[in-house]
Amino acid sequence: MNMVQVLESIKNNKRFGENITKWVEIPEKEAVYCDFPSAMDQKIKDALVKRGIKKLYSHQGNAFEQAVSGKDTVVVTPTASGKTLCFHLPVLDAVLKDNDSRALFMFPTKALAQDQMLELHDLITEIGVDVKTYTYDGDTPQSARKAIRQAGHIVVTNPDMLHSGILPHHTKWTKLFENLKYIVIDEIHHYRGVFGSHLANVIRRLDRICKFYGSNPIYICCSATIANPQELSSKIIGRDITVVDNNGAPSGKKHLLFYNPPLVNKELGIRKSNIKEAYYLAEQFIKNDIQTIIFTRSRVRVELLATYLKSIFFGRLQQEQKIRAYRGGYLPLLRREIEKGLRSGEIRGVVSTNALELGIDIGALEACIICGYPGSVASTWQQAGRAGRRNGVSAAVLVADSSPLNQYVIGNPDYFLESKSENAMINPDNLTILYSHIMCAAFELPFEDGETFGPSTFLEILKYMEEVKLLRHVQNRWYWMSEEFPANAISLRTSANENFIIIDISEPKHNVIGETDRFSAPTLLHEEAIYIHEGNQYQVEKLDYKEKKAYVRSVDVDYYTDANVAVELKVLEVFREDESQNIQRFWGDVMISSLVTMFKKIKLLTHENIGAGPVNLPETEMHTTAYWVTFPEELEKVMGKEPLESALFGLSNVLGNCAPIYLMCDVTDIHVVYHVKSVFTQKPTIFIYDNIPGGVGFSEKLFSLHQQLFQAAKDLIQKCGCSDGCPSCIGASADFSGKKNPKKAVLSLIDMILNDRMESVE
């Protein structure tokens, strides 16, 4: 069967057909071309023609024109639209016109940088000019570094290396910084939350260095489709940016299927395993020799699915190699081999984590199965984009699991298809992050009086640093006055550098299996806690609070633990408020202090309380930003205290799961707290705060989304098949007390917000 026939058979097969909640056909799109820009060097034109490219796609031409006219540009087009030429062409053109020109390329991962190098090399070879391109990252041998610093036209690196390996040593890179024409930031949508807030500060530092050496480089950024590419990239580079999104690349017809595994237990919201369902679907394609990629969310699942799929070829010698697994942790050589196998078509099926989501070249496959919502629309489109040829039909299937977020997406495919609701948030002025980078910047070059770096509080921070003797202010300059090399102690991937690492000691060879932030550690990693990692249970044997290490051992028990946390939330300052008649919303600064007092052991399935234990850990404090909504004071009287508490609890659960839909963040990046009577507002209140010290902008965005957020919560609850609450929406009904239907109670609270009226409350 060919693709069209396979799809037809899936549609007609009752086993599959009735689980498909939406079937979208995206029609093919004709290419829109433009001529080579006249300003482009003839040698590049010749090389492109030799490669069979006689014209550019409209966005490629547009990007070139913008860049050479000196405008910072962000290119926003889908996967496989020829994005790389958008920056390769202006950069190579600059080097051909002036051999002293330099460019810096930044990719979020080392693997991606390596892959991009190959592509760039091909084009350079075709042009036949000596353009020196090097990767400079943690793997670059010491012996090669000097030559790269001196002679590299194009230096390919990642933000971490720029932060700790290049900027603090800028005097060794004078050639680069004096002649820097272009800075390329690929996959810029990847830099959100903490990572993006760090990057924006690294860019502030980079700009200072460039200015010092007298260069004024132009930024070319590339982004996947998100709601706010312009906002995000201009926040990262710290200035206005032009968007190029007139995608001219052609695409073939594409089928997009939303697949919800059937319910097994309606009340508990348990559905059939999406791994098994993904396997059956993948089998349909692979059996018919349709090259397929399957994305799953964890490394363990990758291996599991690959093992299942190999059984398709069971007993056929050598054929099992047609199915491969691919994930982080594989050695580069093995990865290259798999990538090559995919391009050549030898490999017919690959199961991968999001490691293959970013632009690594594996050619275009025909079918893609996404096992579990990848967490953002942008990621989903990137994964789905792995299947799709310029001509011919392709298919992508999203197979949901039973979590609320997945259920929301599967129940609201239109939200997904519009794909304009997802905002990548950063907060470059987050105090902790900003402070770290001011240290690094002062180390790199003394600040001068009148210089700015980020927010208006900058001078105040400098004065503070002088007071604590990190800086010395003399003769109009602020000098670094410490023996430390600050960049070493600052990781771009976390906000506080205070993560707890989780060490599995089940095997003689200890193994780090994960990490968690300082504020969650007492709740998740207290001694005797059951820590669940990739579906496996571990018991915490020892928590070394001082060293920030938790030692866990693999166990198999029929209970989980639930820590009793006394969370205190204090409002410090209100930045914005919007007072309607009944419902008020706020955005401001809060202080969260939490103390874990004890934990309960709760039996799986029955949720019986089967034991408890004390926890002796210090209180943790976090200052961050929050968004909060208050209900009228009389609500308690109208509804009764207990039903109100239940409803607030349920609403908190839903909100915690819905908010990430808009914020491109993890469920754990925000926390929801409710108070029946808040000390600060004196009213029933729900707080949602950034679970990152200082905040990265989530709550601010939620403040402005407000109604949209509650509308999404409503949609999720209404589309859920359960009758009075399940873990896929407001939480398991067993968690609610009282006689009233908690689902209805939560909905009535939501309606109050949407209508700003109290009358809907029974």
Place this chain on the structure above:
Amino acid sequence: MDLKKLLDKYHLNPQKEDAFFEEPVQGREINVLVPGTEVSNEYGSFYMVENKYPLTYLYGGVRLGDLFDIDEASFDCLCGNMGLDVQKMIFLDTETTGLSSGTGTVAFLTGIGFIKDECFILRQYFMRDYHEEAPLLDALRPVLENAQSVVTYNGKSFDIPLLSTRFTANRFRPKMSLEHLDLLHISRLFWKGTYENCRLGTIEKEVLGEIRTDDIPGEQIPLEYFRYLDTRDASVMKKVLEHNLRDILTLSALLVHFSKMVQNRSDTEKTNELHGLSKLYEKREDYRNVLECLERRIRLNPDDCDIDVLRRISVIYKRSGSYDKAVPLWRYYSDIEGGATMGVKVYATVELAKYLEHKKRDYQSALAIVNQLNGYAASNRFFGRTYLPELEKRKSRLQRLVK
């Protein structure tokens, strides 16, 4: 909440051990404690301290004037450049605000020693505050540009790159083409493993016999400088300047010491010096001298010969085909008794066996000595485990050849 409280709350700063105490410093300013001059130029001013020593001045067991006795052959051996002129040589050492590389570390003190007008002049360039760096570097620049060579201790990886970073960070582009003699590298050849480390202080004490009293430990210097900036109390800076001064004197004495070792190589009784010299000559690819040093080394104390010496001399003999010299040596060590020299014994025997097999085609004799060694190795559990497998391989091959 105000910003300051917030910053405190975050504990963003590494706790400083104690606040700098502030007492009146009247009478303890740098110009009072360390007499010197303020030098001004278009970039500002800085502080310079100059000391003159007569060439008869004795330090570390040598006269400063002995620098003139260093001959071409010594320079050739020590740095591969026989054309060095001690009158165009500078001895350099810096004191810095930290040990990390990167642009945030500053050399607040640079000391330079050189010979001028029949004197050894020691000039120290000192930044009384950060803004004095540019004028200081501007004054230092011609000194570095005009010198022919520089002598340092670990300057190849620390002082010189640091200074060149400082020049770049201040937008100076000095044209330096200095021959660089880094004495740390030479010290390591001679004394690595002999003393607890090869730091300048250790070598100065152990080799030159100089004992410093009241010296400031190097690791305290950055913090003391910060303290000075804060209080202007220069009493500890005085010690830092003395520390820097003595380091430079030690550099000159050590250079003389090295050259004397080169000159006296035919008379010395010290086996470790000969060993070190042989390595130095090896670097210069001067194998005639390598051989001379190694042969003398073995003659001095043949029974206490480490495997490195034997291996290196054997390689030279084999390469030049001097089996007439190599074979007796191998026979000697092949017959030697005692556990500590087992490695030497095995090496010599194997070399001998290889010689008999490949050059003489005398498989019988080769087998005989391998057999003998095998038995010896088997009787010694520790060495047996290390060498037996290889010896067995050689043995069975020889057995095949004999047949």
